[in-house]
Amino acid sequence: MKPRLATLAHGATTRLGLTVLGLALVWQASTALLGVPASYLPGLDAIFSMMHRHPAPFIAGFIRTASEMLIGLAAGTLVGLINGVLLHRHQLLRQLLLPLFIVSQTIPVIAFGALVVMWFGNSLLSKAVIAFYLTFFTITVNTLAGLRSVDPAQIRLLRSFGASDHQLLWRLQLPSALPDIFIALKLAVALSLSGAVVGEWFGDTTGLGVLLLQSMYNEDMVTLWATILLVALLGSLSFAAVALMERVMLFWQPRA
């Protein structure tokens, strides 16, 4: 069972690598051969050589934005899971809080941005809070959906064995809900990254979002594209990490 999974993963990674390589070639060829002006789309060679010459702000920015995102994502996941379990257990809580959560998600994060900065300062924490705000709801809703989809016959069986609520949760309900939780987690990766990047626009000195804003004001097309590539890299790496975790934890799921 395991070797087949490994080959599958290997095949998918190879295909993805080839696609990215192909795109890079098209990019480079279109700038070099078709004469697309560098003020619209600089060549990849120009971007990489600039990053090579001045790596410091990019490295610092990457680490900063990654930290904001990961702290927000981790907190959002934890709170989302706890919310999901609590809302599943207590009907009254579900009726009271779920509508409130939904309303909270209709308020765009931009509306809260200034407030968060005033509360938590121009700190790493304030960006993490924004990333958290964007993620916890998705995790909550999917955890709840996953817990509610557990086969009632399965629950009756464990009850007949004398299982407590606690045992039921850990041995049956949470593992059964994992596929739904992972769907939410993959969405949350993208959401928390946007949260971190946008959060930096409310004021900061380091971060990929800061670099994006600065290069826009300076009309620095090369830095702008370099930062976009780094944001994409951060997003893909995080997504790949979650996908890998899913593959390991949900080894028992039949996959398409």
Add this chain to the structure above:
Amino acid sequence: MTATSTHLAAPRDNPAATGLMIESSSILALDGVTKRFGQITALENFGVDIRKGEFITVIGPSGCGKSTLFNIVAGLESPDEGRISHHGKPVAAGDLLGQVAFMPQQDLLLPWRTVLDNAILAIELEGTPRSEARRMAMDMLPEFGLTGFERHYPQQLSGGMRQRVALMRTFLFKRELMLLDEPFGALDSLTRSMMQRWLLEIWRHHERTVLFITHDIDEAIFLGDRVLVMSARPGRIKLEQHIGLPRPRLGEVVTSEAFVQLKRKLLKELEEESMKSFTP
């Protein structure tokens, strides 16, 4: 008060009191049990006394309330009327939770647990340390024909093997009374008759009491000491048939004259009931 105490003392003075003998060997007794779901009466005035070591099979037309009966005996549902006594003491339905080893129609194995860890689920829930539970299960594997499969996952097994894992889980959960709800219903007939003979061996070896639901008359006669034929809804006991076929029972018994006679009688009763639920 004094009257009660003399009454209680009486059987002790007379050890030959047969009433006490029967009482002590009764594991679970239902008396006048009725269960309704809205307008529908699933069970009506249902009574059975399950004695230690017995193999009782229950047969009836579809929708006769067999599952309701099982849920009540497993402690998952409370009857609306009637009494339940466990070892001669009256109990509420909820008190039976964790007191009987229940095996539902589907195997309900957890896909993320190996064969071994699925088998120990019930005893793990009651607090047996995992390593000890695994050791107990390892010892049982050969008897259940699962040697070498302990590290497999349920989705890698055939239907018959999955069912044996589920039965092993039920046997490991050491309760006097085992409730089996059509455990072989989804198996092909050849696998099924092999599983039946095998189950009888295991039952004899482990000395358990079994309440077994089935749709299959042959299965009911082949396995049971007593067959309870249930009526169409509302479910009642229409006939209680003692099965005197000698044990151990071998495959040939199903073609014997005694078996065929029993089958003819039960078939007649059952068809009558099926017709009732069949007519619109």
